[in-house]
Amino acid sequence: MSEPRKLEVLRAIVEDYVHSREPVGSKALVERHHLGVSSATIRNDMAALEEEGLITAPHTSSGRIPTDKGYRLFVNQLASVKPLSAAERRAISVLLDGPTDLDDVLERTVRTLAQLTNQVAVVQYPRTTAATVRHIEFVSLAAHQVLVVLILASGKVEQNVIDIGAAVDDDILAGLRKVFMASLNGLTVAQLPSAVSKVPLDVPLGEHAVAARLAQGLALLAHNAREDRIVMAGTANLARSNNDFPLSIGPVLDALEEQVVLLRLLEAMAQDSLGMSVVIGRENPHDSLAEASVVATSYVRGENAKLGVVGPTRMDYPNTMASVRAVAQYLSRILAG
C-alpha cells in the first residue's frame, strides 16, 4: 500500500465531500479522479485512513467523510493555495475606492470577504493599546454636560458625554485642556489611566472637582480604546449553507454575538509559516463552534489585528484561505496608505 496514494485518496475524499456534501464511496472516487487503481484498492486505503482516524463512516457501509483530523492533515499538507479568479480580484479591488475612514474601510472589507467566501466574515479592529495620545478636547454641550474627546495618533477617536457637577465656562475648559495635554500628550493608551489621575493636583483649587471628573472621563475613554471590537457580516450565508443539512446554526450565531468568544479565539490562534491560522471543528475550545471552522490571518504588518471567516467544518479550505489572505493583503495595503 503506497503512502502517497493514501494521501491522494484523502485529498480526493475531502474535495469531493466539500463539493457534494455527501459521503463519498470508493467507486465514485475512482470514477471522478483518475487514480490508476481499482475500487478495491481504494477500499483498502480507506480502511487504513479510517484506522488512522482521518476519515469516518456515518453508518456502516456508507461512504466516508473526513474527520476534523482529516481536514487538519488536508490543510497542513495537501492543500495547494489556489490563485483567485479575475472576478474575485475585481471584487476585492472595489475596496480600494472610496474614503479611507477606518470604520468605512473595515465595513466594506468585511462585506467583501463575506461575499467572496459565502461565509460569515469577521474583522477585528486594529488594537490601540500602543497608540499614543495626540489630542484631547473638552466640549460643553448642555448645562453640566461635557463631551470628552480623545484622539490617538492612529486616527482613532473615542468620545463620551460626562456630567460634571456644575456649569463650567468654556474658557475654563480650554485652560484645563491645556493642562491635561501638557501631561498626557504622547503617552500610550496603556499609560493614560495612571497618568491622568495625577493631573487634577496641578489645577487651581476651584477647578479641582471638575478636573477630577474630566480625568475620570478620560480614563474611561482610555479603557474603551483598549477594548477590542470586531465587525461582522454574512450571517445570512450561514443559514443558506446549512438549509439542506439541519445543522445547528443557532449555537454558531450565539457564539458570533458573544464577540468575546471570537476575540479570544482569534487572539489564541497560532499562525503557520504563511501567517494563516485555521481552527477546525473541535480543535476549537468553545463548544458552540464544535461544528465550525475558523480561517483567519492578521492584516497589518506587525500589529496583532486579525480578520477571517467562520464556516462549517466542511468548507472549501483552499479557496477560503486564498480569499482571506488576499483580502488581508489588500486591507493592509489600504491602511498603510
Next chain:
Amino acid sequence: MSEPRKLEVLRAIVEDYVHSREPVGSKALVERHHLGVSSATIRNDMAALEEEGLITAPHTSSGRIPTDKGYRLFVNQLASVKPLSAAERRAISVLLDGPTDLDDVLERTVRTLAQLTNQVAVVQYPRTTAATVRHIEFVSLAAHQVLVVLILASGKVEQNVIDIGAAVDDDILAGLRKVFMASLNGLTVAQLPSAVSKVPLDVPLGEHAVAARLAQGLALLAHNAREDRIVMAGTANLARSNNDFPLSIGPVLDALEEQVVLLRLLEAMAQDSLGMSVVIGRENPHDSLAEASVVATSYVRGENAKLGVVGPTRMDYPNTMASVRAVAQYLSRILAG
C-alpha cells in the same frame, strides 16, 4: 351568529396558535377556552372568519391559522397590553447603570430588547440632520494625513482621515480651524455642505488648496452624520424560533444585513394612537420580510428615531409590544439625562 363571539374565537385562535405553533381546531378551542357553546357552533364561526379572510386552513380539514389580516385585526382590536413582569422590569433597569456614552447605551438597549422578546432587536441611531455644529478639529497624523473631526451639539462625533496634498504645519491647521469655525459654528448639518464650500475663499492663497481639501472632508463628515445607522442583536433568536419549522430564515437575515431596507421600513411605519407601529407579514413592502412582522416605536420624544423587533408573523404581539414600548420609555429617560 354573534359578532362578539366571533371575535373572541379569533382571539382564541391567535393566542393558541402563537403558543402551540400548530393549526387549531374547533374542538380544542372549546376545551381550552370556556366559550359557552359547542364545537359545531365554533365551526360555523370559523367558517365565517375564513370567509372574511381572517383565518385560513393549511389543508382541507385541518385546523385554522390566522392570516396576516387576522393578526392585524387582533393587534388593532383584540390585544390588550400586558404589563411587564417584575423580572422583565429588572432586566430593563440594568440598562440604567453604566456609562451614558451613546454607542454604549444603544448597544445595551438592543441586547436587552433581544433578550426580552427572544427576537431580533434593532435600534436606530438618533437622527442628526437638525443637530448643529459645536466644534471642529483638525489633527495632523502622519505626513500629509489629517484627521478631521466634527462635533455636534448633540454630542455626536464624526471623524475621517483625509490626505491633503502636502505637509502642513500644526499652526496653520489651527489657523484654518479658526476660520472654519467662524463660518460654520451653529449651522445645522444640513446647511454645512453648502456653507463649507465657501470657506476656502477666505484664506490666504498659499493655504487655499489645503483648505479646499479640508472643506471637502468636512462635507463628507456632514454627509456621514446625516446617514442613518442601526444596531442589531439577537439574530440567533431567529434561528432558534424557526428551527422546528423549516421556515425561510435566510431571506430575513438578508434583509437585516441590508440595513437600508430596514431603515426605510422604520421610516415609513405609521404610528397608532399609542405611538406603536406594527407591520405584519405581507403588509411589508419587502418580499424577504413577507413572513416576518416588525414591531416598532420611536424613542426620543419628538425626534424620529425608532427601535423595535423583527420576528415571525406568528409572534406574541401583546408581550412584544409591551416590551418594545417599555424599552423605548427607559431609553428615552436615559437619553434625556
Next chain:
DNA sequence: CTTAGCACTTGGTTGGGTAGAGTGCTAAAA
C-alpha cells in the same frame, strides 16, 4: 500489493393501510 468477486449491511424510497383530527352539511332542537 492489487484485484475480482461475493456476501452482507444499511439507509432511502415506495406503496398500502390505518388512526386521528378536523371539516362541512343536514336536520332537529331551542
Next chain:
DNA sequence: TTTTAGCACTCTACCCAACCAAGTGCTAAG
C-alpha cells in the same frame, strides 16, 4: 334565527414491509 348533535368525508401523519442502490469487508487469486 341560532345552536347543536350526528355523520360522512377528507386530509395528514405514521407505521410497516418490500425493495433498491450504494457501499463495505473479506477471501482468494493474480
